[in-house]
Amino acid sequence: MNKQQSIETRKHPHGVEPNDAFDSSKKIAWVSWGKVCKSKSDGGLGVRDLRAVNLALLGKWRWRLISGGVGLWRDIILARHGSLFPSPHLGGRLKDLKRVSCWWRNVSLLGDPEDAISNCFSYGVSKKSTSTVREMGRWVEGQWIWDLRTTDSWCWKHDPSGCYSVQSAFLALSRSTTNEVIFSVEEHRLLPKAWKTWSPSKVAVFSWQLLQHRLPTRQYLWHRGVIGDASASMCVLCGLGPESADHLFGSCNQISPI
Template identity: 35%
Template sequence: MREEFSLGGAKLDRKIAWVRWDKVCRPKSDGGLGIRDLRAVNLTLLGKWRWKVLSGGQGIWRDIIFARYGFLYPSPHFGGRPSGFRGASLWWKDVSLLGTSVEVASDWFSDGVVKRVGDGNLSSFWFDPWVGGIPLKTRYQRLFQVSEQQLNLVDDMGNWLDGEWHWDFIWKRELSVWETELLQSLLSVVVNPSLLGATDSWSWRHDSSRTFSVKSAYLMLTAGVDRVSTRQNLLRRRVIRDPEDALCAFCGASMEAIDHLLVTCDSISLVWYSLFRWLGFRFVSPMSISSVLQGFLALGLGRKNKLGWLLIWHATVWAIWNSRNDVIFARETVSVEYLVGTVSVESLVDKVKLSSWK
């Protein structure tokens, strides 16, 4: 209806659409009219509801929904039909099936959430992404198929003996040689779970705050493929006509390309240098933002290390982008010291944890 109204058409008198509707819905800075894409908005709102289901604790509203319509079975981070699905409301069906329709390339929500195991009482051993960010069901499909404990929680998969945790797997049959090798690999992955203290919780991997953030997630996903509205990209799309207006907002000497803006600009390279020095590492100036990311991920081994460095990389890129916008739209002057301070504050929690990872 909105499309027909905007294009001046009607059911019996349809006008020619000279521009595709998805282009019309793009931001004005990208050559569109800034009309909101209702489908994208609805998906975002459904994602926020799914996040509330995950992170809302044991609220009575969750108990009522689950009692009426059924759990998101076997794990609520997966899209799928819950028990009691047939009698569910349209809203709950949409929340349940978010990201699983045929036109969606991947389940973007499930890819973005990570389970943090505390006591193991609320985490599915096979279905929740509590090790390496990937469900063990996906990583070890063969072992999952022969397991008698497919629906068990982490805490149900073993027991404490003399102060040490021992896994107690039950199989439908005797494992083959190949399956035994897979089991050894699995044991090396799930070695030494704490299963003490805090309650199990969910986190959003695309934001340093570990909570769902649409803006920062969008920037991180688009920066890697150069789909950010840098001045160079705006010049390519003829949103900016004069090449002089496409120069870097910080130095004003080079074209504002994605790698220049986030890495190689003289002002920004000092930010990365100062940040690495603050973290206690030597910095070798790379030529692209993807190279910086790879450098961060190479600083430590293991999922926990990589996640920590990834969060600091996210915080730094986000701070640079926000400062760039302040320079352009608010006419503010941003110093290297201010940028480094902003990143340091946002990454303080990660810095504390990193001290125990080295």
């Protein structure tokens, strides 16, 4: 590439400007981006959403910022902005913080913003969940002293280690953006099997499109308005029915002997 594109490619949410790589006014979107960006195990094409990758990488810097440590860049940000956290006087801007577009500025917003704070602290993960009060403190010179950790630390709930990772953030963001994509029961069962084969990748992709009836058959082109005359959607091989995927790969008498 003559000009290396950054992860934030020309303001398009999936990393491609429509008028650069393809003209959206002239090309047909055979499959939705949501299905394309789903993992192959979930029936998708397995293409990474560059917007989610970008947010996950930006979140790594945010995690380093709030996790402490020593660094000149951190001192500069503190000196310029005065705080690592947004002002508590948010007013009407509170709803804006819940949008995914500003998530990278505050990694704590990834998740359901309506969850109660108490849900973020699981009693089951306590190292002293079965201890009595007596075992969690001691008397010192007539005063009760709790034997508790008094220093708070950030915990990343999307990774078992509790530490932020780009992969866990990317997976969490991908789930949040593709959960609305729904496959039929049959597609959900068959689509992942399209990739479990020794056939070339182009054959697997063709099978993936075929299972979703997203091939440029004459009937589908007529349905999308590319072919204006319904009679032109008939099968060019046998002429006995509309040229659909089911017809070509199932009932066409010119192909069935093959």
